[in-house]
Amino acid sequence: MQLLARLPSRILTPRGWGLVITGVVALLLAQVLGRRDLLYVGVLLVCLPLLSVLMLRLIKPRFTVGRKFAPQTMETGFTSTVTLSVASSGPVSGSVVMRELLPSRFGDSPEFHFPSRHPTRGASHYEYRLRSSSRGVYDVGPVTAAFTDPFGLGTSRHTLGGTDRLVVTPAPLDLPHSPLTGARGADGFAVTRRNANPSDDDVMTREYRAGDPMRRVHWAATARHNELMVRQEESVTTPEATLILDRRQARHNSAFAGTFGGDRDEEGTSLLSSPGFEWAVVAAMSITAHLLERNYAMRFVDETGAPALKTSVSAQWPEDEEHTGTTGIHNVSEGLAALELFPDPSKRTTSRRQPRRGQGGAPPATRHAPFGDPMMDKLATYKHRGPLIAVLGAITASEARDLAGAAEYGSTSFAILVADRPQDLHPVMEILRAAGWHAVAVSPTADLRSAWTYFDSPAGASASTAKTTVTSPPAAAGGRA
Numbered sequence: 267m268q269l270l271a272r273l274p275s276r277i278l279t280p281r282g283w284g285l286v287i288t289g290v291v292a293l294l295l296a297q298v299l300g301r302r303d304l305l306y307v308g309v310l311l312v313c314l315p316l317l318s319v320l321m322l323r324l325i326k327p328r329f330t331v332g333r334k335f336a337p338q339t340m341e342t343g344f345t346s347t348v349t350l351s352v353a354s355s356g357p358v359s360g361s362v363v364m365r366e367l368l369p370s371r372f373g374d375s376p377e378f379h380f381p382s383r384h385p386t387r388g389a390s391h392y393e394y395r396l397r398s399s400s401r402g403v404y405d406v407g408p409v410t411a412a413f414t415d416p417f418g419l420g421t422s423r424h425t426l427g428g429t430d431r432l433v434v435t436p437a438p439l440d441l442p443h444s445p446l447t448g449a450r451g452a453d454g455f456a457v458t459r460r461n462a463n464p465s466d467d468d469v470m471t472r473e474y475r476a477g478d479p480m481r482r483v484h485w486a487a488t489a490r491h492n493e494l495m496v497r498q499e500e501s502v503t504t505p506e507a508t509l510i511l512d513r514r515q516a517r518h519n520s521a522f523a524g525t526f527g528g529d530r531d532e533e534g535t536s537l538l539s540s541p542g543f544e545w546a547v548v549a550a551m552s553i554t555a556h557l558l559e560r561n562y563a564m565r566f567v568d569e570t571g572a573p574a575l576k577t578s579v580s581a582q583w584p585e586d587e588e589h590t591g592t593t594g595i596h597n598v599s600e601g602l603a604a605l606e607l608f609p610d611p612s613k614r615t616t617s618r619r620q621p622r623r624g625q626g627g628a629p630p631a632t633r634h635a636p637f638g639d640p641m642m643d644k645l646a647t648y649k650h651r652g653p654l655i656a657v658l659g660a661i662t663a664s665e666a667r668d669l670a671g672a673a674e675y676g677s678t679s680f681a682i683l684v685a686d687r688p689q690d691l692h693p694v695m696e697i698l699r700a701a702g703w704h705a706v707a708v709s710p711t712a713d714l715r716s717a718w719t720y721f722d723s724p725a726g727a728s729a730s731t732a733k734t735t736v737t738s739p740p741a742a743a744g745g746r747a
Contacts (some may be wrong), residue, residue, distance in 0.1 A: 281549040282315035282419035318420035328355040331427025339439040353389035365410040405429040435599040438555040468497040506652035508565045515607040517659025518543040538606040541710035542684045571641030575601030637668040645675040660685035666694045668700030681705040
C-alpha cells in the first residue's frame with residue numbers, strides 16, 4: 267500500500283494503479299505459463315483504468331461558482347467573510363473534494379466536500395474568513411477539484427470558475443482634535459460673514475423666521491415673492507483642505523523597498539513600497555478620514571500636483587483629486603490599497619504589475635518636477651481656502667526651498683516628514699519652519715497620533731516662526747505605533 271501511495275496520483279488513484287500492476291503481472295504470467303485466460307484478465311485489468319482516464323478527459327464537469335465578500339472591501343487588521351456557492355449542472359458521482367486557491371498571505375487554502383450536507387436549491391454554500399495585515403489587491407480563487415470515475419480508478423483535476431478581486435485598504439487611525447479643523451458650527455460647516463448691500467443683485471435673501479429682527483427685512487424681495495423675506499448676512503460654506511503625498515521611491519528608500527507590502531504572486535510582482543511609505547499611506551488615509559468626517563472638501567495630490575491616485579490600479583476614479591463625504595473616504599481608501607512608489611529613474615526596476623481592465627491607467631510617460639510650477643499654480647488657485655498638509659519622505663534641502671513658498675497658499679501649513687533617521691532632517695525642517703510651515707520628522711515606527719498632536723503642542727505651534735532647529739518629541743520621532 268505504501269508503494270501505491272507513492273505513485274503519481276494526477277492520472278490514476280491507488281486503486282487504479284493496483285489494477286494496472288495486477289494486469290501487468292497477469293500478462294507476464296500468461297506469457298510464461300501460456301494461459302489464455304490470464305491474458306484476457308490482464309488485458310481487462312489494464313484497459314479499465316485507461317478507459318476511466320479517457321472518459322474523465324472527454325466528459326468535463328460543468329459547475330457554476332459564485333463568490334461574495336462581506337465586507338466587499340476589507341481594511342488591514344480586520345476580517346472579511348467569503349461566501350462560496352458551488353452548483354453542478356450535471357450528475358456528480360460521490361463526494362468531490364474541492365479547494366479554494368488563495369494567495370500565500372492568507373495561509374492554507376480551504377478544502378471542502380461537494381455536495382455539502384445541506385444544499386440549497388441545488389447549490390452548496392461554504393463560508394470561510396480572510397484576514398490580512400498588508401494592503402493590496404488579491405485574486406481569490408479559482409476553485410480546483412479532483413474528479414474520479416464511478417469505479418474510483420482514474421482522477422482528473424479541473425479548475426472551476428474564475429477569480430474575484432479582494433481589495434485590502436489601509437485602516438485609518440483615529441486622530442485627536444487639531445487646530446487645523448478651524449471654527450465650525452455644530453453641524454461641522456464653517457460660517458463666513460458677508461455684508462449685505464442695498465442692491466437687489468448683491469443681497470442674499472431667505473424666508474423670514476421667528477426671531478429675525480425687522481431691520482433685516484428686505485422689502486423689495488418681500489413684494490416680489492409675496493412673503494416676508496430678510497437679508498441673509500451669514501452664509502454656510504464647506505471648509506476645504508489640501509493633502510500632498512510624496513510618492514517617490516528616492517525619498518522613501520530603505521533596505522526593504524521593493525519587497526515590502528503585498529505578497530509576490532505567480533508572476534513574481536508585488537507592490538513597490540517601503541516601511542516609510544506604508545507609514546505615509548496610513549497617515550494619508552487617517553488624515554483623509556479625519557477631515558472628510560468633519561465635512562471638509564479635500565484635494566488629494568502628489569508632489570507634482572497631479573491626482574495622487576492617478577496610477578493606482580485599485581482606484582475607481584483615478585483622475586479625481588477632490589473628495590467629499592463618505593464617498594470620498596471610500597474612493598481614497600480603495601485608491602490607496604494598491605498605490606505604489608514611483609520608481610527611482612536612477613535605478614533599474616523590474617516590470618510592474620499591469621493594470622487590470624477598467625481600472626487605473628499606467629504611470630504617465632512624463633512627470634513634472636516635484637514641488638514645481640504646476641503644483642504651485644494649482645495651490646495658488648485655492649489660496650487661503652483651508653489648511654495645507656504634506657506627508658513627505660526624506661526630501662532634500664533644495665526641495666524644501668522649492669516647497670517652502672507653498673506655505674503662503676494654505677491658511678495653515680503642516681508637513682510630516684518620514685525617514686529612517688529623522689534627526690538628519692533638522693536642516694530641512696528649519697527651512698520649512700522659517701517659511702511658515704509647522705513641520706515634524708518621524709521614523710516609520712513612530713506613533714501617528716503623537717506626530718499629529720505635536721502640531722497642537724507649544725513646540726509645534728511656535729515651530730513655524732523658530733529660527734533654530736526644534737527637536738521633535740521622542741514619541742513622534744521613534745515611538746512604536
